[in-house]
Amino acid sequence: MGVIEAHELRRTYRTSTGTFRRKSLDVEAVRGVTFAVESGELFGLLGPNGAGKTTTIKMLITLLIPTSGTARVLGHDVVKDAREVRRRIGYVFGGDRGLYDRLSGLDNLRYFAELYAVPPREMRRRIGELLDLVGLAGRENERVEGYSRGMRQRLHIARGLLHDPPVVFLDEPTIGVDPVGARELRATIAQLVEAGKTVLLTTHYMFEADQLCNRIAVISQGEIVAEGTPADLKANVSEGGVVEIEVFGIDEPAVQRLRAIEGVRSVGVEPREQAQVLVVQTDGRELTHALLVPLDGAQVGRVSVREPTLEDAYVALVRES
């Protein structure tokens, strides 16, 4: 039995427009997601913005009721046994919000420790340990409104761990954090798994998932499009190749012509200052010359061929979905 189990989870949001003639629209954010996370595992839910990662995590931590499907955490149903689930989990959302800005970091931690019934004797020791873990020792008496984003994020992590939960949900914990701060946060996350916790991490940073996760599920448009270890996902594209072509002023018909070439798996266009870079994933055939033919008339710059990375695998999966 998995520590976290999601079975055919679905979630639809109803939005409405108009003032007098209101029209309602159903948006399917999560469309039948199924996965299981084993004990002590760091499982990554990887996907672009709007893919359904946060909605999935909010259903698992009891903040949203699924439209259909079931989910269990440590054997407790997230709808029927919400309180049992809440006692056993910690969760951390990315971003600036979710803290009492006018209170000190220490007051924030004390308040949430009381909510989670951490015994008063243990509270001081626990808060001290967590401040050390997240590198905020010595800054705990300052008001949160003066904290940097990285410090806030680390305080969020400390808050989520106050009651020493066996299962931790991290929703894009490094979003908006500078590279050094993000690296420190990743080190903290790795320590959680070393301490035996089961972690579900959502991110849209490929390298973060690659570096931290034992297994990854790629989610796109509310559906899981691939699942496996980082090595499994890389293997999906390892037989192929990637050609990067720098062009100036390419139009959509030309991109369509590239996609139509036999052996081309996907074509992405990435803007780079005044140029664009075409990232063409192939099935391994030598297509460099064939790819240049439809670009006749466009100014072509540097052309390079390289091995596919995990990011290429991710991009291909998201584009195909």
Add this chain to the structure above:
Amino acid sequence: MKQLMRSALFVFTSLIEPLIMATIAFYTAKAGGKPEALFYMAIGAGVMGIWSSTLFGSGGVISWQRWEGTLELLVASPPPLLVIVVPLTIATATIGIYSLSATLLWGWLLFDIPFHLAHPLLFVIALPAGVISMGLLGLLIAATFVLYREANALSNMLEFPIALVTGLLFTTALLPDWTHPIGWVLAPTWAVNAIRESALGGSPGMAIVLCLVLGAAYVVLASWFLRVLEVKAREKATLSLA
């Protein structure tokens, strides 16, 4: 409480509004040629301050948590939401005690209104009973804010109508009969009666008991509301602003 007291807007409202209300009340009483009613009106203005503080604080407490992004954290924590929200609403009502003190002090300093309590012991019981019952009415109002993101607009609308039907500003005998039952189920009616009768002389016992009974009824209703509305909010995804 600490978070609220660091809100400049909240402190300003709690500090200034009672003094404005008190001044209006004193001049109204003087203009009416009833100087003996000054202390009566001063207490009404002070309780009005408690009511404003409760309404603004309790109404705002859920909205503020939603804006700060902490409402989701509170809902997803193990205790029932009632246990989390009750101290918040009682705290805002307690801050309102300042309003009463400031009003009476203002009256004594500027308008020579003597501060004499007819039943000091009963006053000490009536004041917390009144404050708690109003705080618990705030809890009932706060419960609706869990589901409705725009409900804080309601708190502005409720301030004066409730002050009128509960007799905070003038006696309810001047109002149409149909308004009286509305006042009877609202805590400020009995809170102001209990405080006035203990201060001016009378029998505040029944009003104190009714404050406590109504407070208990509000807790039962709010508990049910919070449970139902929390589930609805999780269905409708209204716990966060996003």
